[in-house]
Amino acid sequence: THQLEIRNLHASVEGQPILKGINLVVPRGELHAIMGPNGNGKSTLAKVIVGDPEYTVTEGEILVDGQNILEMEPDERARLGVFLAFQYPVEIPGVTIANFLRLAMQARKAEGEEVGFAEFYGKLQSALKTLEWDESIVERYLNAGFSGGEKKRNEILQMLMLEPNYIIMDETDSGLDVDALKIVAGGVNSMRGENLGGLIITHYQRLLDYIVPDKVHIILDGKVVQTGGPELAKKMDTQGYDWVKELATA
Ligand code: ADP
Ligand code: MG
Ligand code: MG
Structure with a gap:
């Protein structure tokens, strides 16, 4: 079965429980939105999925295409095609975007298999076109001096190149103006299809006007408290999160 499945996931940081029994199934071919008030575990969920060592899983499982990934290192998870675009992208001094993309693509290959120049360059050309970005960008150092919008666009560039x-x-939408948001969403939408599954974590509905999710889940206090269609995101936008909190305490 080609799906990302999260079963009864509990995780803590510094002994403090943050995730308290998350259950989710995202089949390939679907993008699900994760929404919820700040401080309720959305980023923690993202980091636990990619294997950030700061977080301890205390219970539950994460299955990627049926394989439990919890014992895997982050790079092994990446090789299974799990890709995180992060809220605060890192700067890596001295590494150009081109180098980085080449290394990241190589890391996804099986041992002994090379990323050919033609493959690399062809993909790069088409990704840059989708993102309306000039080729000179790839000679710049990764994220150094990038604006918020450039960082986000660079994340989507990585995604297009790696084909996760x-x-x-x-929170890929945070700090983006509408034009940048449309370009980022266009990049994601260009990848949609039966091979791609994913979670779009966002506090606001705005991004979901451009990337229409197949399902929306609301996370409150480390648990999924509500699941619905795109209309649920709209409700969040007009009514805020108070009704969810009432629902959860009822
Ligand atoms: P969200 O993304 O929904 O805003 P987070 O997952 O970032 O929420 O945070 C959930 C809770 O876990 C918050 O109370 C936050 O302070 C805490 N937390 C997350 N990461 C860490 C960390 N590395 N160290 C200490 N506390 C953390
Ligand atoms: Mg937050
Ligand atoms: Mg967050």
Whole structure:
């Protein structure tokens, strides 16, 4: 079965429980939105899925295409095609975007298999076109001096180059103006299809006007408290999160 499945996931940081029994199934071919008030575990969920060592899983499982990934290192998870676009992208001094993309693509290959120049360059050309980005950008150092919009666009560039099976996008919309948002969403939408599954984590509905999710889940206090269609995101936008909190305490 080609799906990302999260079963009764509990995780803590510094001994403090943050995730308290998350259950989710995202089949390949579907993008699900994760929404919820700040501080309720959305980013923690993203980081646990990619294997951030700061977080301890205390119970439950994460299955990627039926394989439990919890014992895997982050790079092994990446090789299974799990890709995280992060809320605060890192700067890596001295590494150009081109180098980085080449290394990241190589890391996804089986041992002994090379990323050919033609493959690399062809993909790069088409990705840059989708993102309306000039080729000179790839000679710049990764994220150094990038504006918020450039960082986000660079994340989508990585995604287009790596062709992940599952994407986890954490607040990719934060700090983007409408034009940048449309370009980022266009990049994601260009990848949609039966091979791609993913979680789009966002506090606001705005991004979901451009990337229409197949399902929407609301996370409150480390649990999924509500699941619905795109209309649920709209409700969040007009009514805020108070009704969810009432629902959860009822
Ligand atoms: P969200 O993304 O929904 O805003 P987070 O997952 O970032 O929420 O945070 C959930 C809770 O876990 C918050 O109370 C936050 O302070 C805490 N937390 C998350 N990461 C860490 C960390 N590395 N160290 C200490 N506390 C953390
Ligand atoms: Mg937050
Ligand atoms: Mg967050």
